[in-house]
Amino acid sequence: xxxxxxxxxxxxxxxxxxxxxxxxxxxxxxxxxxxxxxxxxxxxxxxxxxxxxxxxxxxxxxxxxxxxxxxxxxxxxxxxxxxxxxxxxxxxxxxxxxxxxxxxxxxxxxxxxxxxxxxxxxxxxxxxxxxxxxxxxxxxxxxxxxxxxxxxxxxxxxxxxxxxxxxxxxxxxxxxxxxxxxxxxxxxxxxxxxxxxxxxxxxxxxxxxxxxxxxxxxxxxxxxxxxxxxxxxxxxxxxxxxxxxxxxxxxxx
Amino acid sequence: xxxxxxxxxxxxxxxxxxxxxxxxxxxxxxxxxxxxxxxxxxxxxxxxxxxxxxxxxxxxxxxxxxxxxxxxxxxxxxxxxxxxxxxxxxxxxxxxxxxxxxxxxxxxxxxxxxxxxxxxxxxxxxxxxxxxxxxxxxxxxxxxxxxxxxxxxxxxxxxxxxxxxxxxxxxxxxxxxxxxxxxxxxxxxxxxxxxxxxxxxxxxxxxxxxxxxxxxxxxxxxxxxxxxxxxxxxxxxxxxxxxxxxxxxxxxxxxxxxxxxxxx
Numbered sequence: 001x002x003x004x005x006x007x008x009x010x011x012x013x014x015x016x017x018x019x020x021x022x023x024x025x026x027x028x029x030x031x032x033x034x035x036x037x038x039x040x041x042x043x044x045x046x047x048x049x050x051x052x053x054x055x056x057x058x059x060x061x062x063x064x065x066x067x068x069x070x071x072x073x074x075x076x077x078x079x080x081x082x083x084x085x086x087x088x089x090x091x092x093x094x095x096x097x098x099x100x101x102x103x104x105x106x107x108x109x110x111x112x113x114x115x116x117x118x119x120x121x122x123x124x125x126x127x128x129x130x131x132x133x134x135x136x137x138x139x140x141x142x143x144x145x146x147x148x149x150x151x152x153x154x155x156x157x158x159x160x161x162x163x164x165x166x167x168x169x170x171x172x173x174x175x176x177x178x179x180x181x182x183x184x185x186x187x188x189x190x191x192x193x194x195x196x197x198x199x200x201x202x203x204x205x206x207x208x209x210x211x212x213x214x215x216x217x218x219x220x221x222x223x224x225x226x227x228x229x230x231x232x233x234x235x236x237x238x239x240x241x242x243x244x245x246x247x248x249x250x251x252x253x
Numbered sequence: 254x255x256x257x258x259x260x261x262x263x264x265x266x267x268x269x270x271x272x273x274x275x276x277x278x279x280x281x282x283x284x285x286x287x288x289x290x291x292x293x294x295x296x297x298x299x300x301x302x303x304x305x306x307x308x309x310x311x312x313x314x315x316x317x318x319x320x321x322x323x324x325x326x327x328x329x330x331x332x333x334x335x336x337x338x339x340x341x342x343x344x345x346x347x348x349x350x351x352x353x354x355x356x357x358x359x360x361x362x363x364x365x366x367x368x369x370x371x372x373x374x375x376x377x378x379x380x381x382x383x384x385x386x387x388x389x390x391x392x393x394x395x396x397x398x399x400x401x402x403x404x405x406x407x408x409x410x411x412x413x414x415x416x417x418x419x420x421x422x423x424x425x426x427x428x429x430x431x432x433x434x435x436x437x438x439x440x441x442x443x444x445x446x447x448x449x450x451x452x453x454x455x456x457x458x459x460x461x462x463x464x465x466x467x468x469x470x471x472x473x474x475x476x477x478x479x480x481x482x483x484x485x486x487x488x489x490x491x492x493x494x495x496x497x498x499x500x501x502x503x504x505x506x507x508x509x510x511x512x513x514x515x516x517x
Contacts, residue, residue, distance in 0.1 A: 151354065152354035
């Protein structure tokens with residue numbers, strides 16, 4: 001089910017710009033705020049830009065941010081959690097306290113500061129999301145490693161003369177694959193949502209580029225008169241999050 | 254006979270939540286070339302810890318208070334992790350109690366088997382696989398090339414233990430430490446595994462330290478027996494001597510427990 005929805009969105013994302021025949025930033029001032037019709041399938045916004053095309057472009061940015069943030073989280077989380085769990089003792093203690101401190105910083109404040117320093121755009125959004133996102137992954141990985149390193153086959157591998165690094169990569173991480181994968185599928189939607197949320201607050205992607213969050217933001221003031229401008233991107237955000245969560249739930253079982 | 258390995262007055266303490274415990278209190282014994290030595294004793298007397306100490310695989314929080322382990326003329330008790338990795342698996346192999354837990358469920362038999370040789374002998378993959386296949390057929394597994402492609406859950410318990418033995422022997426170590434290798438197996442498989450140990454001793458001149466609490470196992474295949482009690486080796490004698498005339502009270506108690514079991 002999740003895969004079907006996600007697949008439909010991805011196909012839509014790649015095909016629709018050529019289907020509609022409009023560029024995402026082409027302005028039609030004579031056709032502002034049009035309702036969905038046979039000419040503009042999802043209607044137009046306050047500058048007469050085609051929403052169908054913009055939603056498809058927004059999908060690219062949203063998914064790009066979501067996937068790459070999740071990927072960066074995964075790498076940092078695997079390294080951090082893996083090393084902490086494997087070494088144990090004082091190193092573990094220090095590494096996890098660093099994570100705890102980062103986790104306790106007020107998220108919005110740091111993100112706003114970051115976007116002031118780095119300027120708004122995809123990079124600063126990625127930095128902001130991953131700066132906090134990896135902690136969950138690191139915790140999951142560490143927990144798994146702590147659990148698995150007491151297993152007898154780890155002792156057996158040690159008795160064979162395998163080094164720490166080898167035990168971690170060959171024996172521990174492959175066995176922690178399941179929970180890591182589930183966490184990953186849940187990280188992607190939360191990153192997409194964080195991007196939409198930040199863009200909605202005006203801290204993210206800037207016009208004329210479009211992400212779902214910025215489109216929802218632009219649609220908000222016109223909600224009473226042109227509800228489709230808000231609802232269409234909102235539906236896409238919800239459907240994507242739902243599909244990733246469904247995939248995650250299915251993997252859990 | 255020459256001494257291959259000598260352990261002298263090994264004492265070990267472990268920091269635990271309930272304070273300091275002293276599971277090993279001056280353990281001393283030796284292993285000759287080409288013999289099977291049984292190490293018996295009740296649960297918790299320090300048998301497994303003694304075995305793990307030889308490879309520095311002691312649990313976290315352990316402190317060596319005194320003692321030396323002399324292997325090939327070198328005291329290996331203070332070797333660094335890096336140096337120890339060269340001995341583990343290469344010169345001293347180890348087999349554990351439960352073969353169901355000691356194989357990594359996500360790795361194919363073949364890649365686990367060859368991990369040791371490829372690490373220590375730097376053999377290319379094809380040669381390592383050939384060697385692994387030879388060892389698998391030596392320990393009595395049919396269709397070794399097919400088994401190498403399988404995962405641990407596709408093998409029976411007895412087969413897994415054979416794989417473990419092949420894994421420990423593949424680098425031709427001079428000492429094999431077997432920590433209760435037959436406890437988790439049924440009796441017929443036990444007998445086969447013990448025969449396999451004798452074969453290793455006779456054909457590959459391997460010395461085997463066999464840890465067990467089963468006196469039947471000792472009687473069947475050991476040359477010499479060490480009796481352990483409360484962190485000390487209290488008796489060291491030949492198998493015949495132990496069964497005919499046990500020296501210490503504890504050994505007598507062990508034997509009489511066995512006899513009363515046989516009567517039931």
